[in-house]
Amino acid sequence: MFNIIKKTLTTGVVTERFKTPSDADLEQLGIEIKRHIDKNFYGSIAIRAVDAGSCNGCELEIHALNNPYYDIERFGIHFVASPRHADVLLVTGPVSRHMQTALLRTYEATPNPKWVVAVGDCAACGGEFGVSYASCGAVSSVIPVDMVIAGCPPTPLALLSGLLGLMKK
Amino acid sequence: MSDSNWTTDFLNQLNSDITIAQIDNPSTILWQIETIHWQRFAEIALQEKLRWVAGWAEQQGTQFFIHACFEKQGTYILLRTVSDEQRPSIRSQATVYPAANRSERHTQDMFGINFIGHPDNRRWTRHQAWPEDAFPLRKDFPVQGAPEAITPPDMHYPFVKSYGAGVYEIPVGPVHAGIIEPGHFRFQAVGELILNLEERLGYVHKGIEKIAEGRSPEALARLAGRVSGDTTVGHCWAACRAMEYAADVEIPPRAALIRGILAERERVANHLGDMGAICNDVAFIFAQMQFTRLREQWLRTNAKVFKHRLLMDKIVPGGVACDVSESSQALIKQDIVQLRKELADIMLAVDLSTTLEDRLYTAGYLSPELAAAYGTLGYVARASGQDFDVRRDATYAPYDQVTFKIPVESQGDIASRFWVRHKEINVALKLLEQFIDLLTPGELLTAWKTPLAGREGLGIVEGWRGEIVTYLRFDADNRIARYYTRDPSILNWPALEKLVLNNIVPDFPVCNKSLNGSYSGNDL
Structure with missing residues (x-):
């Protein structure tokens, strides 16, 4: 136990160490997100991430939003385990045909009002996989999309700034 | 990958049963055998403690090339057989090597090659995006396929069942609770104890092999x-x-x-x-x-x-881009x-x-x-x-x-x-x-x-x-x-x-x- 406390104390709070210009951007961005969320969602939005066929690169970066550097929950943005608890669906991948019905049902299970964010180049336009016998391509070919965050994969910063774009709508 | 001693011994042992044609290849040892010897080869390979590495097929003109790869002590052998049949049938290696099981099912779904005696020849990669009698990796299958507007869910996959007092089933997925990839897990449990787990994957099949062509x-x-x-x-x-x-x-x-x-x-x-x-x-x-x-x-x-x-796209053909x-x-x-x-x-x-x-x-x-x-x-x-x-x-x-x-x-x-x-x-x-x-x-x-x-x-x-x-x-x-x-x-x-x-x-x-x-x- 002593080791845990010692390491925790010596590590300190990395979340607040945004002194360099690029990381200061994040802080500013995050605060702005919080302002919009406060206005539109009374302080919090719940996100359900759905992998509809991605290569798992986007998932790695979405995961990173929860690490202590970005700590996305401090802005009132949190990930939930069910679409029934969600305000926003964060959809990655070209939609594989084998996931098409699952994605539609997830969308239907999400209560209104809801927003869909297509994350990554594949979700935006089909990316490297395009449209084929196995892939429907862009998420917008299956469900209505409100916002696109491009990148292969988008960095955690791009994900944060994308969510900001959604809030401004 | 140099030829080591065991391949010579192995070859001698095979030669009493199977005719091997050795083909020059810059990257590996490549042996071609008759289709009828496919399973026999695996049996002898298992006795000699070769590891089953991978299996795949390929269509060239009207012929099907079927491959399996084996390894022992760091030396790889690529095994090939060629079939002229329209719907090739070949004896399964999965009966000998459990590792070959899903690979053969994938080849069966994608090429329409029948693996005789396969211990579990249910479909694997195919859900409902293409019909049972169509094979996406055949040359006459267009890359766009002929999909329905909405691909139906794969409702009737014959999962293994278990019966008995107190046995219950937990279906999980394809959409999971965490930020992870989709797949389906079917549990049979008694109380908290897992009696059986069956994986059903293939949900993120994106046709990579097909769209690689060209x-x-x-x-x-x-x-x-x-x-x-x-x-x-x-x-x-x-x-x-x-x-x-x-x-x-x-x-x-x-x-x-x-x-x-x-x-x-x-x-x-x-x-x-x-x-x-x-x-x-x-x-x-x-x-x-x-x-x-x-x-x-x-x-x-x-x-x-x-x-x-x-680190995406940093390795390129011929070297690196960084x-x-x-x-x-x-x-x-x-x-x-x-x-x-x-x-x-x-x-x-x-x-x-x-x-x-x-x-x-x-x-x-x-x-x-x-x-x-x-x-x-x-x-x-x-x-x-x-x-x-x-x-x-x-x-x-x-x-x-x-x-x-x-x-x-x-x-x-x-x-x-x-x-x-x-x-x-x-x-x-x-x-x-x-x-x-x-x-x-x-x-x-x-x-x-x-x-x-x-x-x-x-x-x-x-x-x-x-x-x-x-x-x-x-x-x-x-x-x-x-x-x-x-x-x-x-x-x-x-x-x-x-x-x-x-x-x-x-x-x-x-x-x-x-x-x-x-x-x-x-x-x-």
């Missing part, structure tokens, strides 16, 4: 880098090695060292993420936060040095010193944690016998006593210039898979230092040579999950005719069905994470 070498490398995002370096390297064999291109020494640096950086990043996630699945949040913090620092250095956090400047070398080395120090602190706390001791030891046990029978790879295999690593046993540049240890454990539980990863991080850090010290000024790229039509290559590397095997063949005009890649997950996934038995349902997530198969790499 690509240029550069475009194939990009696609290979997206077979499984967490293994972008591994798959891209395997594809480039295969293409370079086929085109007879040798990459510059500096490019080989940089590829090694990229691959080891990918290994460390993934192990850090996984170790944190394993701790998270047993609610040891301290370690989860520490490991994800270290992973983030590691990825930020990737972004600084290589301009991409996950350099490591002297200041970057210093940064990487400085990072390593810091990471060692931090890991030492964290691992001390981890080692003394009673939570982890209670949850990770003896849970998710995979015996060495099962690990071998299923042909498991990477840390999953090495935590269950399987002493194999491509980097050492079928070495390639730059690993042939350095000495390093391959950590092996025999305990076979989750703790073992956790600690093997920690040891692999330490080995990778040493390798990174050695590669940087070996860097000398030089070219990063060799000029590409268009290979002759029909040239083929087998590229094998040790990705962070284990051995990756990529086979490809060129058409005329520098175009890819066939691409197949076998992610280690394809052989590790079936082991999960075994190692969860007699564990409790709530321990499934941590069992799964300790193996961490790629869904995308499996489904292709």
Whole structure:
């Protein structure tokens, strides 16, 4: 136990160490997100991430939003385990045909009002996989999309700034 | 990959039963046999303790080429048979090697090749996106297919059932509760105890093999880098090695060292993420936060040095598309010193944690016998006593210039898979230092040579999950005719069905994470 406390104390709070210009951007961005969320969602939005066929690169970066550097929950943005608890669906991948019905049902299970964010180049336009016998391509070919965050994969910063774009709508 | 003694003995033994035609190939030993001997070959191979590595097929004109790859003591044999039949039938090797099971089902779905006597010939990769009598990898199947507007769900897949008092079923997925890839798990349980687990994958099948056809070498490398995002370096390297064999291109020494640096950086990043996630699945949040913090620092250095956090598209046919400047070398080395120090602190706390001791030891046990029978790879295999690593046993540049240890454990539980990863991080850090010290000024790229039509290559590397095997063949005009890649997950996934038995349902997530198969790499 002593080791845990010692390491925790010596590590300190990395979340607040945004002194360099690029990381200061994040802080500013995050605060702005919080302002919009406060206005539109009374302080919090719940996100359900759905992998509809991605290569798992986007998932790695979405995961990173929860690490202590970005700590996305401090802005009132949190990930939930069910679409029934969600305000926003964060959809990655070209939609594989084998996931098409699952994605539609997830969308239907999400209560209104809801927003869909297509994350990554594949979700935006089909990316490297395009449209084929196995892939429907862009998420917008299956469900209505409100916002696109491009990148292969988008960095955690791009994900944060994308969510900001959604809030401004 | 030189010819070693056992292949001569093996050949002599085979010759009494089977006629072998030896074919020249720059990347591997290639033997062709009659279709009727397909299963017999596997039987003799098993007696001689060869490992079944991969299987795939290819259509050329009206003929079907069926392949299987075997390995022993670091020497690979590519086995081929050619069938002229419209609907080829061939005796299954899965009856001999359980590892071949899903691979043959994939080939059956994609080519309409019937494997006679297969122990489980239900469909595998095919759900409902194309009809039963259509085969996407046949040449007459258009890449666009003829899909319905909405592909129906795969409702009637014949799952294994169990009956009896108190037995119940838990269907999970394809959409899971966490931020993870889609797949379906069907549990049969009594109380909390798992009686049986059946995996149903294929949800993220994106037609990678089909859309690879007709690509240029550069475009194939990009696609290979997206077979499984967490293994972008591994798959891209395997594809480039295969293409370079086929085109007879040798990459510059500096490019080989940089590829090694990229691959080891990918290994460390993934192990850090996984170790944190394993701790998270047993609610040891301290370690989860520490490991994800270290992973983030590691990825930020990737972004600084290589301009991409996950290192995508840095390996290209003929070499690499990035350099490591002297200041970057210093940064990487400085990072390593810091990471060692931090890991030492964290691992001390981890080692003394009673939570982890209670949850990770003896849970998710995979015996060495099962690990071998299923042909498991990477840390999953090495935590269950399987002493194999491509980097050492079928070495390639730059690993042939350095000495390093391959950590092996025999305990076979989750703790073992956790600690093997920690040891692999330490080995990778040493390798990174050695590669940087070996860097000398030089070219990063060799000029590409268009290979002759029909040239083929087998590229094998040790990705962070284990051995990756990529086979490809060129058409005329520098175009890819066939691409197949076998992610280690394809052989590790079936082991999960075994190692969860007699564990409790709530321990499934941590069992799964300790193996961490790629869904995308499996489904292709």
